Amino acid sequence: MLEFKNVLETIKMVEHEKFDIRTVTMGMSLLDCAGSDVKGCLARVYDKITSNASHLVSTCRSLESEYGVPIVNKRISITPASLVLHSQNPDDYVELARILDRAAMEVGVDFIGGFSSLVQKGCSRSDIALIDSIPDALLNTDIVCSSVNVGCTRSGINMDVVKKMGEIIKRTAYLTRDADSIGCAKLVVFANAVDDNPFMAGAFHGVGEAECVINVGVSGPGVVKCALENIKNESFDVVAETIKKTAFKITRAGQLIASEASKRLGVPFGIVDLSLAPTPAIGDSVARILEEMGIESCGAHGTTAALALLNDAVKKGGIMASSHVGGLSGAFIPVSEDEGMISALNKGSINIEKLEAMTCVCSVGLDMIAIPGDTPAETISAMIADEAAIGVINNKTTAARVIPVYGKGVGDFAEFGGLLGSAPILKVSRFSSAEFINRGGRIPAPVHSFKN
């Protein structure tokens, strides 16, 4: 029989170390619902989502009960919406968002992602209309998530859309000002976005993916931290090895749940995303892992190196554990969703400059960062441009999910609630980037992307 201590170890991971399956996401293609007849398209979209995902929530509940591992979220991701509805009228896209919201609530999932445009080189007419509709769409829906891909290593950066997104984020913040600009928490601007990310707000079901798939996102920063508590003062070799082994076990659980869910729902298995995704709960923080490694407070010098080790070790451990690893797979640093980060911000040990450095070595970008409500749109665009440049030059995914909280400034707090957490407002540079952003055009693809 399996060793006594192994069984108890698994139980301990769930009961005390906050191990969970963060999400089971059903990705589905809506390409066969596509069209420019708005009424027909929306009806087809609603029917497809509600029929495909009708058993998703109940199946996850059974899996939770049988395997004893909580599945915190059930989600849906769809084909980027600008490819599904063809219209030049932003109001049509707001209607689409409403239908997605309704369909998702009908089947009982927590979020639906894919209200998206992939515009790394240029915008189609549908893309322009969708992007213009984002603020109203996010105001009028609860669980719809949106994303825009503004650059990729092969195409360079679309600076026209980068400029636009700064304005869109400001407008979204304004429209949702009664809820601390929560609309911006459901909008991500990507570079090198991936097709199979199961996490929100950036999930969408890429073109080239199968008709319908199950993608699972695991998590377990608490488990990694507890593993490191047992090896205080050991060398980095031991630290890396310990994280690797822990990531292996976590990913194996994700793989099992994914293959069982896929079998029971009759939908092919897509990928396991083995990201360490924190929550605001105590004991579930990525920042605390870095502090456990020996950094006094997250953001002190050495944080970037620690995160680089963590991100890499997590990937190595997880790759062996799953037949298909995908999504973002690494360590997440969403500021408002991480109890340790919030604490570091309050202590003053971390700032936006350090966070930007950390995005070079982890698997996301500037995530869930609350900034002053009066930050100019061009400054926000410039922040997006910085993140896009990091991603495009280094051939990795980066993103910006910044929230200019309307009516609040440095020293205030923004409250988003639930998994989205709460955040102190971060200081941004008071110098202008307006002339830079107003140039427009495209930053060409970097030379090392010409691999043919």
Place this chain on the structure above:
Amino acid sequence: MVKLSGTRDRGFIKRAANAIFFVALFPSSPETDKIGLFLFTTTNKIREEFSMKAFVTVVGKDRVGIIYGITGVLAKSNVNIEDISQTILQDYFSMVMLVNLDNMTVSFDEIKKQLDEKGSEIGVTVRMQHEDIFTAMHKI
């Protein structure tokens, strides 16, 4: 191979394997001996493979009657215990049992509920989980 979904198919395969297994136990000539042996080993593997097993774990403060209480619930629903490991560390009782659910007379959720209730009665925490989650994590 056969595409399975859920316990119904597993049950069918198991019953088929059982049938062939018992037929295979009756060899009659040197030729059928070889076939018999082949069927025996293959179906034995199938029977093992498609058994539904779970780990029941019990943790709590030690006292008289814990094993009696928990195993009683399992026996009442025709659940067979295949392996037990138990230890006491500084007054703390912990036990892991590998159980076979093939001939269980109630549903998985029902027996979980009964174990939960018995656990509260005795003052211990009882969990039951499919064995796969443990083998997945700890076996390469």
